[in-house]
Amino acid sequence: MDALTPLINGLNLHAKLVYSGGVCGRWLMDHNSETSVWFHLVSKGRGFVHSPRWPAPLALNTGDLILFLPHAARHFLSYSPEHLPDSDQDTRLTPWLDGEAAFVCGEIELAAPKSTLWQALPAEVVIRQNQAGNILPRLIELVIGETSAQRFGSESVIERLCDGLFVLVIRHCIEEGLVRDGVFAAMQDKRLSTALGLIHQQPWHGWTLNELCTRAGISKSVLSEKFSALIGHSPIEYLTLWRLQIAAHWLIEPAMSVERVAERSGYESVPAFSKAFKRHFGVSPGTLRKS
Missing domain, CATH: 2.60.120 (Jelly Rolls)
Structure with missing residues (x-):
């Protein structure tokens, strides 16, 4: 895919x-x-x-x-x-x-x-x-x-x-080349696209850098360098960001509480989830949910 x-x-x-x-x-x-x-x-x-x-x-x-x-x-x-x-x-x-x-x-x-x-x-x-x-x-x-x-x-x-x-x-x-950096630009690179596809398709898998490189057919140094240059994060950092993106969309669903989203996102506590969420998005999960 x-x-x-x-x-x-x-x-x-x-x-x-x-x-x-x-x-x-x-x-x-x-x-x-x-x-x-x-x-x-x-x-x-x-x-x-x-x-x-x-x-x-x-x-x-x-x-x-x-x-x-x-x-x-x-x-x-x-x-x-x-x-x-x-x-x-x-x-x-x-x-x-x-x-x-x-x-x-x-x-x-x-x-x-x-x-x-x-x-x-x-x-x-x-x-x-x-x-x-x-x-x-x-x-x-x-x-x-x-x-x-x-x-x-x-x-x-x-x-x-x-x-x-x-x-x-x-x-x-x-x-059409209208994006020159970020995830969408990285999709133009076949090996990066393979790694991104794995992350997007299986976000809750316990990915390691070694496993991603093996599946994508690319060395650790090249994958890390390309992720950093185009996306601004390491592959594992981007995996965390992608999980939080999914969590953000769960938060706007009326039936989902912050506690349930934290649990589904793999965090052991709401404070740990809230800290990670606010670090990346600048607002707490509760604030995003209210807005």
């Missing part, structure tokens, strides 16, 4: 559909978040992104996809490149057919958005309809088709398709 699939599965990341339909009038969208990835797919017409990231408002046309990670600059989507409304009070939401423009908008919640895992990705990812290779445009077409049809279960289908969109966007970033 590749290194990306068990990473996505391990964190149980899922898209939540926030809006699917048309917009009219002097519309404005304010979808900024410090904890979620926001995505906007133009399913009809066009819109404009107002952000300090670009010197002029960025035009988005039918079939274009844009994602904003939590470290993106504050931004707005609007009907015009010249005018940015002060609020969304003039926004009129309509069925897809009646809209001057139409969007599929959603979010993917990240339990630890400030971790190096996500910070290594671009803050904004723009994928034009004609720049996405072969598979991603087909999936975008399916989302747009399901949006315009409005059949039974459409929202559920769109959410599952958007799960796939997020994975394909990460793959796009890796294959």
Whole structure:
């Protein structure tokens, strides 16, 4: 198995559909978040992104996809490149057919958005309809088709398709060289990808450096050097970080207490777990859970 699939599965990341339909009038969208990835797919017409990231408002046309990670600059989507409304009070939401423009908008919640895992990705990812290779445009077409049809279960289908969109966007970033360090960049190295795949797929295994090197077919010095250069941690340090990433996502599940997460994470006590968690993420497990 590749290194990306068990990473996505391990964190149980899922898209939540926030809006699917048309917009009219002097519309404005304010979808900024410090904890979620926001995505906007133009399913009809066009819109404009107002952000300090670009010197002029960025035009988005039918079939274009844009994602904003939590470290993106504050931004707005609007009907015009010249005018940015002060609020969304003039926004009129309509069925897809009646809209001057139409969007599929959603979010993917990240339990630890400030971790190096996500910070290594671009803050904004723009994928034009004609720049996405072969598979991603087909999936975008399916989302747009399901949006315009409005059949039974459409929202559920769109959410599952958007799960796939997020994975394909990460793959796009890796294959197009948009990430130059961090875990996603390391996946481009075949032997590092093998070691990462083992860690991601079996995080609770008692991995040693020797075993990882043997399974990945790489020397200890080379593996340690490459991990340090690209990820900023030794293989065993990254294993600990990956376990804590999983723990962070357990913490945002309503049925999971801090005590249970600490136990499932292999820590003998809550204080030991809390100390390790705060050292890596800067907040205690309880604080993250409350927020």
